Amino acid sequence: IAGITQAPTSQILAAGRRMTLRCTQDMRHNAMYWYRQDLGLGLRLIHYSNTAGTTGKGEVPDGYSVSRANTDDFPLTLASAVPSQTSVYFCASSDSPGSADTQYFGPGTRLTVL
Amino acid sequence: GQNIDQPTEMTATEGAIVQINCTYQTSGFNGLFWYQQHAGEAPTFLSYNVLDGLEEKGRFSSFLSRSKGYSYLLLKELQMKDSASYLCAVRGGDYKLSFGAGTTVTVRA
Numbered sequence: 001i002a003g004i005t006q007a008p009t010s011q012i013l014a015a016g017r018r019m020t021l022r023c024t025q026d027m028r029h030n031a032m033y034w035y036r037q038d039l040g041l042g043l044r045l046i047h048y049s050n051t052a053g054t055t056g057k058g059e060v061p062d063g064y065s066v067s068r069a070n071t072d073d074f075p076l077t078l079a080s081a082v083p084s085q086t087s088v089y090f091c092a093s094s095d096s097p098g099s100a101d102t103q104y105f106g107p108g109t110r111l112t113v114l
Numbered sequence: 115g116q117n118i119d120q121p122t123e124m125t126a127t128e129g130a131i132v133q134i135n136c137t138y139q140t141s142g143f144n145g146l147f148w149y150q151q152h153a154g155e156a157p158t159f160l161s162y163n164v165l166d167g168l169e170e171k172g173r174f175s176s177f178l179s180r181s182k183g184y185s186y187l188l189l190k191e192l193q194m195k196d197s198a199s200y201l202c203a204v205r206g207g208d209y210k211l212s213f214g215a216g217t218t219v220t221v222r223a
Contacts, residue, residue: 102159
């Protein structure tokens with residue numbers, strides 16, 4: 001693989017169910033991010049990780065959790081999905097969070113919560 | 115908080131020039147990015163400005179005025195494949211990106 005992969009590509013989920021969105025990068029980037037994209041609102045940061053073993057809250061963290069056990073993987077978990085979490089979710093990574101570094105995005109996961 | 119404004123939609127003719135404006139009010143400033151996003155795809159990096167002035171990269175140019183909180187992306191010699199959304203993003207004092215809602219550009223033959 002090259003770059004960032006996300007799984008699944010799309011998912012329809014019943015409200016109240018638990019769901020984990022997977023994200024893996026092979027660029028050995030230190031920082032990783034999760035965004036959601038909704039029509040008319042643009043991309044909003046959910047959670048981020050500046051380096052393996054650390055995580056932080058973004059603009060819209062409620063209802064989501066993340067972990068960063070190693071450099072490559074950054075899963076996003078919805079503990080009990082609600083319809084307002086219907087969105088397109090993008091994972092991104094960058095080499096260093098504090099530099100002029102560009103963020104690279106994965107292909108996205110389209111999630112529908114019914 | 116962060117406030118980033120850009121027009122919702124623009125239409126232009128193939129071969130023409132289009133300028134997408136972005137104004138911002140943010141807590142701190144550590145650079146401004148432009149991304150291109152085709153429908154159903156991931157955003158891809160286009161340009162980065164951290165100092166005032168114009169950055170040119172082929173058919174695309176980006177301008178920044180930090181004192182005015184203003185940037186624009188200039189697309190020259192428009193091609194049909196340039197039909198996409200263009201996202202303005204500002205890196206604030208915390209080094210996190212805040213995105214505008216995006217400008218959808220439609221190129222007509």
